Amino acid sequence: QKEVEQDPGPLSVPEGAIVSLNCTYSNSAFQYFMWYRQYSRKGPELLMYTYSSGNKEDGRFTAQVDKSSKYISLFIRDSQPSDSATYLCALLGSDYKLSFGAGTTVTVRA
């Protein structure tokens, strides 16, 4: 079993829809929870990070962490075609190594 599980999709939604992405993890030692966005043939771009259970908002993006269930989510409101990308969850322990999910490919249809 992988440390971090993420459904690779693909996920296709119409413009303006809410995109819902999630990951589960098995190691309770993870301390920081990140979401990266990766466009084709580009490096991952850090979108959001959090270290506590609960919600964190940044514009159209909301990251949610439930440590008791070992479950993290990312919601994208009012999705745009420019949001079409692969979204990777990444978890960080005290060793500073990021453990990544497989990534979910999202397409937002105009």
Next chain:
Amino acid sequence: GAGVSQSPSNKVTEKGKDVELRCDPISGHTALYWYRQSLGQGLEFLIYFQGNSAPDKSGLPSDRFSAERTGGSVSTLTIQRTQQEDSAVYLCASSRLGYEQYFGPGTRLTVT
């Protein structure tokens, strides 16, 4: 400000040749990381530098892989006697605080 830069952006090499991949971190970032991204394995950790020392080399796949960092800045990842399974995108990231890791564009390595 300038982000993490990596060179070359693409590298095609013959099996058995050595390659060097370069990473230039964000100025002031003391931590530097190498990851590898391949279709079958996703994104995998290779090695981590704090300053010029590498406290964690646990992700290096074999002794053909080595890395160094000089002056607390530029890092080089060297792969000796390349094999086809080394074909992947090699990503470098840097961090000031340890948890916010910022990635470069990667080097796409193809071993023929």
